[in-house]
Amino acid sequence: MARSVERVRAALREAGHDDNLTTFPAGTRTAADAAAAVGCAVAQIAKSIVLRAGETPVLVVASGVNRVDAVKVSALVGGEVARPDAGWVRATTGFAIGGVSPVGHMIAPVVIIDRDLAEVGPIWAAAGAPDTVFQTDFDALVRISGGRVGDIRE
DSSP, X not given: OHHHHHHHHHHHHHXXXXXXXXXXXXXXXXXXXXXXXXXXXXXXXXXXXXEEETTEXXXXXXXXXXOBOHHHHXXXXXXXXXXXXXXXXXXXXXXXXXXXXXXXXXXXXXXXXXXXXXXSOSEEEEEEETTEEEEEOHHHHHHXXXXXXXXXXX
């Protein structure tokens, strides 16, 4: 886990983002767990959902209250997406499910950012482990992830 957290830390620094990682021993694996640990609304949690378009990783960074619509994501990336298994997620991103960060991936994914995250702040995102997060805002999240903003809500 430490290597994945350090990869996120390095990516944040490289992007000129504050290195403000926080670890919560109770865990931040789900959006609800993260919101409870941080003390914020679930909508402020930027949950990372990894999909695959063939062999290409697609990272959807969604508001914690939203379910991801695969048809909308497929339209945004120009091809059908599917849910991969946990092994593919780990091998492709370098993160275990529950700790997938918007930055620091082993293979650069196509990134789609939920436009609903623009309505909340601050935003908290996973930082490489299921107990570690970092704080950001919408504009910084888009910038550091290289993502495109879209309507992904079911």
